[in-house]
Amino acid sequence: MDDAVDTALRLFHARGYDGVGVAELGAELGIKPPSFYAAFGSKAGLFQRALERYTASDANVFARAQAEGGGVAAVVDRTLALAAQLYPGRADGVAGCLVLDGTRNSADPEARALTAALKRASRAAIRDFIATEAPARADELADFLVIAMAGMSAAARDGADAATLASFAGMASQAFHHAFAAA
Structure with a gap:
């Protein structure tokens, strides 16, 4: 099995x-x-x-980043960096995130509901973690991270390499830090 x-x-x-x-x-x-x-x-x-x-594996980049400890800014930096490493694909050529892209444009409502539930749960976990340090802007900052990761996954599936995603992750981290400092 x-x-x-x-x-x-x-x-x-x-x-x-x-x-x-x-x-x-x-x-x-x-x-x-x-x-x-x-x-x-x-x-x-x-x-x-x-x-x-999949979600119980190392593919869950937020859970991996959070498990290493640290504050919100450090965990977000690690999350984006891990996504940049993982999303371009492994030796088998599979790129992107199964949860974020596995049912994109799917005609099957049951399959879409499965990934939608996981996306909601992931966003809630990110939001709750951010709320420990920035409760007033937790929703906005969680949306930023979720959208950045979705974009990275889609870009990887379209052929973006690790260097391109790492560059984006660095810029996204800077933008997050800026918004987080203003929280």
């Missing part, structure tokens, strides 16, 4: 939810459609498991 979720995660991350069909998933997993549906319930059920695996 773990290998099946890893395989699905890789496929969904590479091509997005709509870009991967049940027949292909079954073939990649070595199972027929009845067994696929018995194991996962639906394509969206497998996608949910893949998202859970």
